[in-house]
Amino acid sequence: MDSFTAKLEKAQFAFNFDDLMLLPGFSETRSRDINMETRFSTNIRLRTPLVSSPMDTVTETRMAIAMAESGGIGVLHRNMTPEEQLRMVHEVKEHEPQGENATVDRDGRLAVAAALAPTDLERAGTLSKEADALLFDVAHFHTKSTLESAKKIIDSTDKDVVIGSMGTKEDVMHSVKTLGRVDGLRVGIGGGSICITTDVTKAGSPTPFAVAQASDALSELGARIPIIADGGIRTAGDIALVFALGADSAMLGFGLAGTDECPGEITAVNGRQYKGYRGMGSKGAREKRLVNDRYADTGGKKFDEGIEGLIPYKGSVAEVIEVLNSSVKASISYAGAGNIKDMAQKARIARISGRTVKAEIKR
């Protein structure tokens, strides 16, 4: 065994969003001509590289419809009974696609993914009837028992399966090798805006670092599995940055929270409008889960891993996505790339020496 001093000296630098920048590169494509096509999972193609997070203040029927209409995809949360979740899948499928950008299944119906615990074989059976993809929704996927139960579900369904969350190269290599079939990887642990996992446990993997680790694992395996970057994404630049590290799409909680399509009412505080946003490991979400989902694996945890709060009301998802899309395109163009895959190959990244402080200008 190495000395403990060597252990410290060999410690990896787990880069986060604020540590990195995209360097400008020679651009041959105009910003508005940037191609945003990508994949969410093996069989689900997107025209907009955005995914709404399976959280009970973010993705239910309305959000899933809006995401698919915008060319992205929604992942329905699992803080409800399997029957309620299937009803929501059904409502998305019943909705007539309105635009040519919409994400659709083989029959031209809107595409939708649904979250489940890797132990929930019954829910997997129910959701497989209509959902296009199943997403294993656990904070730490790479455990012996999770791999064992996930394998059972994967063998029982012909739908795309997305595994996660994962944070290191070893997590990805071992999970993909053990499971055989995997259609998507959700990466990033503890970086979410509402997340206190790393504060409480000191464990986690910042999203940019996790994406780079997953990309390297896939190269080494010779596997082409779409990577979904998840947690801590605040700006269009953060999205472009994860593409530069090999991600195929970006999952948003905070970025979409507070829109019309999120569950929950608008609240007024001192004349300003807000909507609720909470972590799925927060007290409120955990209490609801215990009532609703007898299969929920609380892992015997007695502490909260997320917070609850209010965020300013943002209007419609379509508007938020339109603005994000055009700014991600600008960011890709600055970096000298013409599409998302190009970002992984061409975009250059620089380390920065701390937060840039600009002169304060009153607006």
Ligand code: XMP
């Ligand atoms: P953003 O930054 O987009 O992050 O709001 C959303 C992601 O955060 C994760 N998530 C949690 N992580 N405790 C955690 O440690 C929680 O209570 C919690 N709730 C959500 C999840 O990966 C989500 O997509």
